Amino acid sequence: MQWWCSATGQPWTWAWQAYPGVWLFVGLLAYWYWRTVVRPAGSTRGRDLGWFAAGVLCIWVGLDWPVGALGAGYLATFHTVTYILLSLVAPPCLLLGIPPAAVRRGLDHRLAGPLIHGVARPLVALTIFNVILLLSHVPAIVDGAMSSQLGALAIDLGWFLGGVALWWPVLAPAPDICRMGRPMKMAYLFASTLVPIIPSAFLTFAEYPLYATYELAPRIFEKMTAQQDQQVAGLIMKLVGDLPIWFAFGVIFFRWAKASEITPPPDHPGSRTPIPSQV
Amino acid sequence: MRPFTHAPRLAPLALLLLVGAAGCKPAEPKAVSLDGLTGPKVTPPIVKPDFLLNTTEGKPFNFRQETEGYATLLFFGYTHCPDVCPVHLANIAAALKTLNPDVGEQLKVVFVTTDPARDTPEVVRSWLDKFDKRFIGLVGTRESVSAVLQQMRLPPFAIDSTPGDTNYYVDHVAMVLAFTRDDLAHVVYPFGVKQADWANDLVILTRGS
Numbered sequence: 001m002q003w004w005c006s007a008t009g010q011p012w013t014w015a016w017q018a019y020p021g022v023w024l025f026v027g028l029l030a031y032w033y034w035r036t037v038v039r040p041a042g043s044t045r046g047r048d049l050g051w052f053a054a055g056v057l058c059i060w061v062g063l064d065w066p067v068g069a070l071g072a073g074y075l076a077t078f079h080t081v082t083y084i085l086l087s088l089v090a091p092p093c094l095l096l097g098i099p100p101a102a103v104r105r106g107l108d109h110r111l112a113g114p115l116i117h118g119v120a121r122p123l124v125a126l127t128i129f130n131v132i133l134l135l136s137h138v139p140a141i142v143d144g145a146m147s148s149q150l151g152a153l154a155i156d157l158g159w160f161l162g163g164v165a166l167w168w169p170v171l172a173p174a175p176d177i178c179r180m181g182r183p184m185k186m187a188y189l190f191a192s193t194l195v196p197i198i199p200s201a202f203l204t205f206a207e208y209p210l211y212a213t214y215e216l217a218p219r220i221f222e223k224m225t226a227q228q229d230q231q232v233a234g235l236i237m238k239l240v241g242d243l244p245i246w247f248a249f250g251v252i253f254f255r256w257a258k259a260s261e262i263t264p265p266p267d268h269p270g271s272r273t274p275i276p277s278q279v
Numbered sequence: 280m281r282p283f284t285h286a287p288r289l290a291p292l293a294l295l296l297l298v299g300a301a302g303c304k305p306a307e308p309k310a311v312s313l314d315g316l317t318g319p320k321v322t323p324p325i326v327k328p329d330f331l332l333n334t335t336e337g338k339p340f341n342f343r344q345e346t347e348g349y350a351t352l353l354f355f356g357y358t359h360c361p362d363v364c365p366v367h368l369a370n371i372a373a374a375l376k377t378l379n380p381d382v383g384e385q386l387k388v389v390f391v392t393t394d395p396a397r398d399t400p401e402v403v404r405s406w407l408d409k410f411d412k413r414f415i416g417l418v419g420t421r422e423s424v425s426a427v428l429q430q431m432r433l434p435p436f437a438i439d440s441t442p443g444d445t446n447y448y449v450d451h452v453a454m455v456l457a458f459t460r461d462d463l464a465h466v467v468y469p470f471g472v473k474q475a476d477w478a479n480d481l482v483i484l485t486r487g488s
Contacts, residue, residue, distance in 0.1 A: 216470070216473070226369070
C-alpha cells in the first residue's frame with residue numbers, strides 16, 4: 001500500500017486504493033482548525049466553517065484517489081487539476097474560513113508572528129508562489145520527484161504553501177496585517193497571472209512531451225496521446241487556473257466600485273466615515 | 280491480476296545475450312554513421328535475422344529481403360500489453376509524425392506478436408493502425424516466433440496463463456532493435472525512450488537508406 005500518491009509505472013486500475021497519508025494530512029488540517037479556531041472561540045460562524053470545510057474538501061479531492069493518483073503518475077492533465085485545487089482553490093477557501101481573532105492570536109507566536117507579517121508583503125508572497133510554480137514544473141524535478149512518495153509529497157506541499165502565500169496578502173483574515181488597498185490588490189492579482197504563462201505555454205506548445213513520467217506511463221485513454229494530454233494540461237493551467245484569481249479580482253473590483261459610490265467626495269463633511277470592509 | 284513487471288527486467292539479460300549473438304557472425308564493414316544516437320550501442324552489432332512470417336494481410340514476409348536497404352525497427356510484443364508495447368509504438372509513431380516524410384519512407388517498423396492465441400491478424404492490424412497504418416504486423420505460431428527470437432539469441436517469451444484463461448500477460452523482451460541499411464543493429468532501445476530521442480535517432484538511422 002502507498003501512503004501518498006506517486007508514479008508507480010504500474011498499469012492504471014479503476015479499483016479504489018487507500019492513501020492514508022492524504023487522510024492524515026486532511027485530518028491534521030481539520031484538527032488544527034478545531035484547536036486554533038473552534039475551541040478557543042467556543043463557537044464558530046457557519047459561514048467560516050463552510051469555507052474552511054470547502055478548502056479541506058478541495059485538498060482531499062486533489063490529493064486522494066482518483067484525481068491525486070492519476071495526476072501523480074498517469075496524466076499531466078490531472079497533475080494540473082491537483083495543482084489548481086491545491087494552489088488556487090483550496091487556499092482562498094481556507095483563509096476565508098479563518099476568523100481574524102485566530103490570526104491575531106498567531107501574531108504573538110514566536111515563529112508564526114514574523115511569518116504572518118512577512119508573507120503579507122505582496123512581493124515576498126508573489127516570489128514564493130512563482131518560484132515554487134516554476135521549480136515544480138521543471139521536467140527533471142517533476143520526473144525525479146513524482147517517482148517517490150516523498151518527492152510527490154514535497155511537490156504537493158509546495159503547491160499548497162505557495163498557494164497560501166499567494167492568497168495571503170489578498171485574503172489575510174485580519175485586514176490590518178496587509179494594508180494593500182483594493183486597486184493594489186487587483187494589480188497584485190493581475191501580476192500573479194503572468195508567470196504561470198511560462199509553464200503553461202511550454203506545456204501547450206512543446207513539440208514533444210516534456211515529462212517522462214507521463215510520456216512513458218501506461219495509457220489510460222487510448223485516444224489521448226501523451227502530447228495531447230500535455231496540451232490539455234497547459235490549457236487548463238492557464239484558462240481554468242486563472243478563474244479563481246479573476247473571480248477574486250471581480251469581487252474586489254465591484255466592492256471597490258460600490259464603496260466609491262457610497263463614499264462622499266473628500267470635501268464633504270462626511271468624508272471621515274470609514275470604509276466598512278477592505279476585502 | 281498480476282502486474283506486468285517482467286519485460287523491463289529482461290532487458291539487461293537480453294542485452295548480454297545480444298552481444299553474444301552478435302559474435303556469431305562477423306559484421307560487414309559498410310559505412311554507417313551513428314554519431315549522435317541516444318540509444319545504447321551494441322558492440323559488436325547484431326546481424327539482421329532471416330525469417331519468414333505472415334503479415335496481417337496473410338502474405339508471407341521475408342524479413343531480411345523485405346527490409347533490405349531500409350532502416351528497420353523490430354519489436355516483439357502483444358496487443359493486450361498494458362504498458363511497454365503501446366508506449367513504445369505510440370512514441371515511435373508520434374516522433375515520425377513530427378519528422379520529414381522522407382524519414383518515414385526510409386523506415387520500416389515491424390511488430391511481431393508474441394501472443395499468437397489472442398493476436399489474430401485482424402486484431403494486430405487494428406491495433407497497429409491506432410498508431411500508424413504503415414507499421415507492419417507479423418504473426419506466426421508460437422514455435423515460429425520463438426525460433427526467430429532464438430536465432431537472435433534473445434530470451435524466449437513466456438505466456439503466463441492457465442487453460443481457458445483469456446486475461447493473461449506475456450513476458451517478452453521489451454527492447455526495440457534498430458537495424459540500419461548495413462543490415463546490422465548497432466543500437467537497441469529499451470523501454471523508456473522518449474519521443475524527442477526517437478525523433479533524433481530516426482533521422483540518423485534512416486540517413487543514407
